[in-house]
Amino acid sequence: MAQWKRRAIFLPPNGPTPQQVAAEQERLNEKIHVLTEELHELDRRLPKMARTIRRARMRHRCTQPNYPLPANGHNDLLSRLQYKRSRILRSIFLCNRRKVNAVPRGFSRNHGFPSVEAYELGPPSCTCVFCGAVMWPEECTYATRSHTNPKFSLCCKQGKVKLPPRRNPPEFLKQLLESENPLSRHFRQFIRQYNGVFCFISLGGKVDRNINDGRGVYVYSIGGQIYHSIGSLLPPEGQPPRFAQLYIHESTSELQSRLNVFSSDQTGNSLRPEIIEGLQEMFDQYNILVHTFRTAREILSEGSVQQMQLKLLAKRQQDGREYDLPTANDVAALIVDDTGQDTFEPDIVVQYQSSKLERVSYYHPSLMALQYPILFPYGEDGWHPAISSAGDEDANLWNDNNLTQCDYYSYRLHTRFHESSSLLLSGKLFQQYVVNAYALVEAEHLDWIRNNQHKSSLC
């Protein structure tokens, strides 16, 4: 197990939007305008005041030359006005300086990062008695904070969430994830690109490519609506195969086709053929989704059928709390004749040949395995609504009382000694997975609000 070291992280507040910055600059401009008017008014009054004082002094000297000048109200007023003028000039200077990098009120001046000192927690010294997650004592529930054996809710809601342990990856992938040889380090550096070479579906959204400017740790940032799409079994006429089509398309060299996926990208030239070849063999041997697409390829190559659809099934016969690897019957159905077939909504129907992309429902158990084959090398199921809570023995499949996505990912993102840590060792791809999972959790919340608006008392 890797050396445990963790610091408390104080998340920075969200930075100001461009509109907020523009509004702040506008406010400063108005303030500068008011101050300038005030300064001009003072500049008109001050010479008059100085002239009046000068004349009074001259009169005084003429009448009483042997006595010192008297202290009068004009002197005091003049000094106050001169002081006020200097303060106005300073305010104008400060406003002009703040305009250069305007930060609205309520935001931290140092680019949103509060200047707090890191707090060293030390290694995690506790284990959850329910699920075996490795935890820090500070993460225990408030009620058990003074107990000798504190309890934890973050990982498994005190035993209410129960999922099958993650299995060890195949040896080839395990070496790539854990070894320190140059090839493994290269794989981990380009792990997102290698995953992109083998994924079945595409991830839609606006990826922020400017956020990684060479400073700090790698950040995966995506905005807008996030969706997953899948193409047809065969690419449209004249177009190269992409994503799942690479598993079916008959070509002289599948390896070269996969290398061409990133040919327009600079990183594409860096991908190593020996890694792609090894991963391809590994998926052919172990991944149940790859087996399904290979079967479709064999049927198509026989030439006995002209039209065919592949339906990736969403319903599972097994309990999702005990098994995460679907059986061959659970995964897919090949549909040769399309008439009169019942389609369960979250099923993924892959058309024979089309230029249209189909959206993939986030309720589908294989969604993450299709998007992240390197994280799910066996084609394991991810979250789906039919996983019941441990305390909900009589729960029916696909009802409203089963495990939520949030609980599922809270459980999965913890480390346990009795299961593989391959997910946490996947670096940049793990970051992308977590961001994607968060987007799906948000999508589930929005769906719930959309479907329950009539029940809400606020509407």
Ligand SMILES: [Zn+2]
């Ligand atoms: Zn637990």
